[in-house]
Amino acid sequence: MDNVVTHEDWKVCFSELGPGLVLFARQWVHSLADAEDIVQEAFVRFWKRNHSIESKGLLYAMVRTIALDVIRRDSRRARREAAAMSETEQSAQPQFQIEDESQQALAAALELLPKDQRQVLVMKIWNELTFAEIGQALGVSQNTAASRYRYGLAALRKTLPPQ
């Protein structure tokens, strides 16, 4: 079967989804280079298999699967990543474009969230996935995804200083 999409199609698509995908991958591997490798493998595989870009849940599920494979492939890396995640989580390469102090505080508060909640927030806020798509990507029910989102926001509100 020929790939009916054009060269420019994937570029447009990737320019829209790329930053969010990398941000999502960084919820598993903190290194930007590793996250880029994961996103590259997932996106190229997704695109070459002619999946509809509408099935975003599948694309994110691929990113998650590849990220977990990368972690399993190298247990030392997994330990390193786990250690990095459990520390203050201040990465050398920031995940966001910080413009002011309030955004700095927001990004820092986000890092303190439990991983499950943070993943859902990243998928919902910066990747604009529905709860059904998030559930598909993470292998949980739609209701679980929605609950994690609400818990995440509530925890974030508690952490943030009152304005």
Add this chain to the structure above:
Amino acid sequence: MNDFSDLESQLKSLRPAPLRENFVARIEKAMIAPEADKDPENVIRPVQFQRRWIAGLSLAAAAAVLLLIRVNFKTPAGDKRVASVSPVPTIAAPLETTQRQAIPNTLIPSGATQVVYHKRDEGLLFAQNSDQPMRRMRSITRETLQWRNPSTGASLRVSYPSEQIELIPVSGQ
């Protein structure tokens, strides 16, 4: 129920870090590259292992044929015997001499065994350009061929390991 819309809009104003230039270039390169190069290492392409095993099995078969040719299976031409009632010998020859004449002085196949001592299901794989999955079964066997010279009592035994791979098409339900 809490309203998180203000927090959501705050979060949306936070923008993910932009993609690095070289990353997009890498993606472009990977898009152009043929997909066959991206096969994971643990996938064995059927054509490759078929070639390898066909070569291996051919060599084993050739070795066996050479061994069989080397051994003379035919009984000596002058020793053609037909089942019939033997006349009573007029002169009673010594028993040992008669037996020696009847027993051919050559190696005769006396046994062949094939023992399958390990069979493993190696899972499903997709043959190239095929959507139908196939199940790969690997059998490890030891084949033993044996010849014996009844005249001298000498025996020759050749034993060699062999490995066989079967691809069994799996049909969906």
